[in-house]
Amino acid sequence: MFRNQYDTDCITWSPAGRIHQIEYAMEAVKQGSAAVGLRSKSHALIASIKKSSNELSSYQKKIFKIDDHMGIAIAGLVPDGRVLAKYMRSECMNYRYMYDGPLQVGRLVAQVADKSQLGTQRAGHRPYGVGLLVAGHDQTGPHIFQTCPSGNFWEYHAFAIGARSQAARTYLERRFESFADLPIDELIVHALLSLRETLPSGTELTSSNVSLGFASAEADFAILEDEAVQPYLDMIGQADAGGAPAGEAMQD
Secondary structure, three states: OOOOOOOOOOOOOOOOOHHHHHHHHHHHHOOOEEEEEEEEEEEEEEEEEOOOOOOOOOOOOOEEEEEEEEEEEEEOOHHHHHHHHHHHHHHEEEEEHOOOOOOHHHHHHHHHHHHHHHHHOOOOOOOEEEEEEEEEEOOOOOOOOOEEEOOOOEOOEEEOOOHHHHHHHHHHHHHHHHOOOHHHHHHHHHHHHHHHHOOOOOOOOOOOOOEEEEEEEEOOOEEEHHOOOHHHHHHHHHHOOOOOHHHHHHHH
């Protein structure tokens, strides 16, 4: 992408019918560390790669709890993601105060998409440079949604965003039909295996650089990090040592 006379703001159309500022924001999502989301009949799960700026720094948080029944994983500009997470938490609290119940996942995602769209039509504003994967469980069941800086949103059985996410999507596309009846442990292993596909050569999944979050009807949204992730990485390592893909080994 190159600078041109039509990309100085987000309200100028190019002769080709494009708004370049929106495309630049979507490119920021593609360059962020990968995140995946998948669901079964009982659980909605998200997982993300965490990055650190150098060996002396901590890893950046990429999964945020929004309410007891919902959480998000982000790819792109983390500060923009924190702003949207704060907005989502506020909307959930307001709804719970007014109606004494949880806000439906799809309704909140639509509100976030509307908020994102406002940044694409006002001079002096810019689109949010972050994509969200929203995992939640409400009275209609588990859900995985993706939001885009353009204001679009979609619901998926499984999806991946961020850098090299096409490899993760290929993994998910080949296996998503088996996810519906899987217990949460096997769903987590598939999430980690799909994330592993996005890593550059020479990099491995560790308990430090990956985090998970899931929601279900039986339990509040929970985030797994550090030592809590290690048992699932050990399952993958044992399956690799045995010469069988971890997903197939668990099913056997």
